[in-house]
Amino acid sequence: MPHVVLETHTPLYRIVERTEPFVVEEEGTVWRMRDVFLNRDDTHGLAECLVVVGGRLERFFVHLAQREEDGAIVVRPYPVPRIDPQPSVKRMVALVAEALTAADPDTHVARSTIEEFLSDRWVWRPDPEPSEWDPMLPSRGLPRPLDWGVVFGSPGPVEIEIGSGKGTFLVESAAARPDHRFLSIEWALPYAEHVRDRIRRRGLENVRVARADAARFLGEHVRPGSVRAIHVYFPDPWPKKRHQKRRLMQPGFVSAAAEALEEAGELRFVTDHEEYFEEARAALAAEPSLEEAPVLEGEMTDLTNYERKYRAEGRPIHRARFVKRGGAPDGARRPPR
Numbered sequence: 001m002p003h004v005v006l007e008t009h010t011p012l013y014r015i016v017e018r019t020e021p022f023v024v025e026e027e028g029t030v031w032r033m034r035d036v037f038l039n040r041d042d043t044h045g046l047a048e049c050l051v052v053v054g055g056r057l058e059r060f061f062v063h064l065a066q067r068e069e070d071g072a073i074v075v076r077p078y079p080v081p082r083i084d085p086q087p088s089v090k091r092m093v094a095l096v097a098e099a100l101t102a103a104d105p106d107t108h109v110a111r112s113t114i115e116e117f118l119s120d121r122w123v124w125r126p127d128p129e130p131s132e133w134d135p136m137l138p139s140r141g142l143p144r145p146l147d148w149g150v151v152f153g154s155p156g157p158v159e160i161e162i163g164s165g166k167g168t169f170l171v172e173s174a175a176a177r178p179d180h181r182f183l184s185i186e187w188a189l190p191y192a193e194h195v196r197d198r199i200r201r202r203g204l205e206n207v208r209v210a211r212a213d214a215a216r217f218l219g220e221h222v223r224p225g226s227v228r229a230i231h232v233y234f235p236d237p238w239p240k241k242r243h244q245k246r247r248l249m250q251p252g253f254v255s256a257a258a259e260a261l262e263e264a265g266e267l268r269f270v271t272d273h274e275e276y277f278e279e280a281r282a283a284l285a286a287e288p289s290l291e292e293a294p295v296l297e298g299e300m301t302d303l304t305n306y307e308r309k310y311r312a313e314g315r316p317i318h319r320a321r322f323v324k325r326g327g328a329p330d331g332a333r334r335p336p337r
């Protein structure tokens with residue numbers, strides 16, 4: 001039976017709440033997911049789906065079930081087909097599974113019997129004649145890994161800002177260093193869209209935005225050793241004990257970031273939260289390919305929106321810089337200020 005298993009720790013109803021209805025058109029076929037209906041205890045759902053293939057409309061449901069034992073969600077056609085369903089139904093199941101993963105950073109495809117119907121088979125390419133230039137990367141079908149030359153259409157070192165919020169650091173840095181290429185990885189859609197609009201207004205052709213979870217995006221789409229600098233400024237501190245597992249700067253993220261960096265590339269981290277700072281610094285120091293480098297007085301004080309606000313409040317600000325080992329001596333190839 002065709003199905004996709006999604007690994008997650010998020011309750012099904014939370015994912016469904018954030019899942020947007022969608023329409024996808026590919027090679028003359030239209031796939032549309034309308035509403036998702038949940039049962040009373042929120043453990044099962046039915047996604048109402050319409051497919052127009054060869055001018056014929058088919059309406060059916062895709063079933064979502066969250067398993068009690070491990071929280072995984074199984075996505076499959078409903079009712080269970082007796083014979084192998086048509087490719088259009090399998091593609092619909094894959095699209096619904098992908099819509100759920102796009103709605104929640106903690107939800108991933110773990111297994112699938114319809115591998116060839118998942119979107120990674122459809123490789124995204126920039127539109128050669130866009131009607132309106134869009135610096136936002138699509139959320140589906142991105143190559144693994146990305147080719148920076150294709151993404152930016154120009155050469156130059158790549159710098160990534162994670163969680164760029166309203167985008168002041170990103171926009172100012174991209175304007176100041178036009179020979180560098182900047183990527184914002186921002187999870188929140190309203191911020192990603194806000195940054196996209198700022199980039200368009202400033203006409204900055206060396207910036208792109210990925211609306212994605214940073215650890216996942218680095219691991220899946222960034223070629224190892226291809227990034228000059230990673231900027232992490234004022235990541236959410238999640239101060240409550242029970243929320244601390246949501247913090248960005250954890251060993252999994254640190255190793256993905258270290259892998260993405262080129263030799264002598266660096267990760268810069270700034271926060272006002274002392275306890276998070278020490279925890280993150282310990283995680284960075286434990287990564288064998290990274291080495292801490294000094295932050296000199298007046299360095300790394302580029303203004304992000306949070307830095308501006310917290311400085312005005314007189315809060316102490318903590319800064320750390322870690323360099324990827326194995327390259328030029330410390331300081332020889334730092335990103336220009």
Ligand SMILES: C[S@@+](CC[C@H](N)C(=O)[O-])C[C@H]1O[C@@H](n2cnc3c(N)ncnc32)[C@H](O)[C@@H]1O
Binds near residue numbers: 163215233306
């Ligand atoms: C406290 S704000 C800081 C914004 C900005 N760096 C500044 O200093 O003004 C943290 C930002 O990180 C984003 N964010 C949180 N977790 C993320 C993740 N896993 N991947 C990408 N962005 C994330 C949030 O949406 C938010 O925009």
